[in-house]
Amino acid sequence: MSEPDYVALNRATWTKANAEYTDAAARQAWAREVGWGQWHIPEGELHMLPDVAGKDVIELGCGTAYFGAWLKRAGARRVVGVDVTPAQLDTARRMDEEFGLGLELIEANAESVPLPDDSFDVVFSEYGASIWCDPKLWIPEAARLLRPGGILQFLRGSTLRNLCVPDEGPATERLLIPQRGMYRIDWQEGDDAGSEFHPPTGEMFAILRENGFELLDFRELYAPDDAPDHEYYSVPSADWARKWPAEEIWLARLST
Amino acid sequence: MAGAPEHVEPNRAAWNAGADEYQRKHGRFLRGDAWGTWQIPETELGLLGAVAGKDVLELGCGAARFSIALAARGARCVGLDYSERQLEHARSLGADFPLVLAAAESVPLPDASFDIVFSDHGALSWGDPPCVLPEAARLLRSRGLLVFNVTSPFARMCLDEKAGRQVEQLLRPYFGLRRIDEGDGAATFNLGYGEWIRLLHANGLEVEDLVEPQPPEDGTTTYGIPVDWARRWPAECIWVCRKP
Numbered sequence: 001m002s003e004p005d006y007v008a009l010n011r012a013t014w015t016k017a018n019a020e021y022t023d024a025a026a027r028q029a030w031a032r033e034v035g036w037g038q039w040h041i042p043e044g045e046l047h048m049l050p051d052v053a054g055k056d057v058i059e060l061g062c063g064t065a066y067f068g069a070w071l072k073r074a075g076a077r078r079v080v081g082v083d084v085t086p087a088q089l090d091t092a093r094r095m096d097e098e099f100g101l102g103l104e105l106i107e108a109n110a111e112s113v114p115l116p117d118d119s120f121d122v123v124f125s126e127y128g129a130s131i132w133c134d135p136k137l138w139i140p141e142a143a144r145l146l147r148p149g150g151i152l153q154f155l156r157g158s159t160l161r162n163l164c165v166p167d168e169g170p171a172t173e174r175l176l177i178p179q180r181g182m183y184r185i186d187w188q189e190g191d192d193a194g195s196e197f198h199p200p201t202g203e204m205f206a207i208l209r210e211n212g213f214e215l216l217d218f219r220e221l222y223a224p225d226d227a228p229d230h231e232y233y234s235v236p237s238a239d240w241a242r243k244w245p246a247e248e249i250w251l252a253r254l255s256t
Numbered sequence: 257m258a259g260a261p262e263h264v265e266p267n268r269a270a271w272n273a274g275a276d277e278y279q280r281k282h283g284r285f286l287r288g289d290a291w292g293t294w295q296i297p298e299t300e301l302g303l304l305g306a307v308a309g310k311d312v313l314e315l316g317c318g319a320a321r322f323s324i325a326l327a328a329r330g331a332r333c334v335g336l337d338y339s340e341r342q343l344e345h346a347r348s349l350g351a352d353f354p355l356v357l358a359a360a361e362s363v364p365l366p367d368a369s370f371d372i373v374f375s376d377h378g379a380l381s382w383g384d385p386p387c388v389l390p391e392a393a394r395l396l397r398s399r400g401l402l403v404f405n406v407t408s409p410f411a412r413m414c415l416d417e418k419a420g421r422q423v424e425q426l427l428r429p430y431f432g433l434r435r436i437d438e439g440d441g442a443a444t445f446n447l448g449y450g451e452w453i454r455l456l457h458a459n460g461l462e463v464e465d466l467v468e469p470q471p472p473e474d475g476t477t478t479y480g481i482p483v484d485w486a487r488r489w490p491a492e493c494i495w496v497c498r499k500p
Contacts, residue, residue, distance in 0.1 A: 178488035202468040243429035
């Protein structure tokens, strides 16, 4: 099957990021306790993780699969990680051998996953399919993969942050682009280019509902008071993210 | 009223003092069967569904133009407001259904008595949501609909109070939007998206839709929000919720 134009761009971005940062950071990431977002807010504080004990979980856009590793350690029966970038999956496989967790890692686009219907209890994405894939394609795919009553959870950057990010540099305190039309954001930063998808809040709501999901929770994350800026990602400064939500977690359930 | 939240009396006083001027300024613009700052017709948004024969309560009805229009479509309406003067305006506009003088934080009506509860920049803005939502949930019948329109967090964050209009700059944080001082003890209220969803769930309501209406290019308003701003960012959020 031919892949959409943005997949090659995004693969190039993540191949580069893997060489520059994520491969070297993987061991530490895999070893951590469950935490949320760029400031790693502890699950013990947020209580957002669904019960995964004994469940079959798939992570869409898993990268180096550290979140999948956390879910496996939280008791998931089966964890499958899907990603389009071979370099990221190589790192994930190396870590999986080292940590001995038995993740299944598959090279595939989350918009078209080569696995049967009704085979998972939880679909999860953290800055994976949740921003790099087209929601009108990957949300139906999540619905297809889930068993009735299954849980969809994803984390992405906030709408506000995406409205305030300039072409280069961190988020500003000004709304720079209209919300209308932000469904797909094509960006260029130096030699890097990519496409991200960000339907705003009301539109995301409608996509979930059209695919049979009921929204259970929506949590906006702030940077902790003492948080420093992120070491690698050019994202909002911690100071920005203390005043405005930089990230959001969506939790939804597929109708039974 | 014993035990009423502290903003209720100042808000009542503010609306009684300001009702005549409010009606002079906005009365002719407000068309009735329409939502919010740009008066987008309900026939276009279709959020309330068929209203004929339904029991409908408007929380913070003011001069009750919306309810008057719904009554003309066959709804059995009740309007509620804490301002005597606003309810006098409702009567003078021909509201021939019950008008209840009370705060939405404490509604003197029985449980499960409405099919639809709605508010258009009414009691979910001029009342404190954690106090008003339990009442809305209590008043609804099973499978009943709650629809309310409030100012968006964007419009709050970007309001230049001196200029009286929205700008592109984020002038205040998203944190602490909840209570906004309107002077003389009066206050309006607002929540972030996540806070609304959690509060609605905590009151046993399912969130069915979140509509961020965009005004038409030639949209006009008497409320001061620049149309070119509101074409780009959502100035209002309409929440559509159901009692299971």
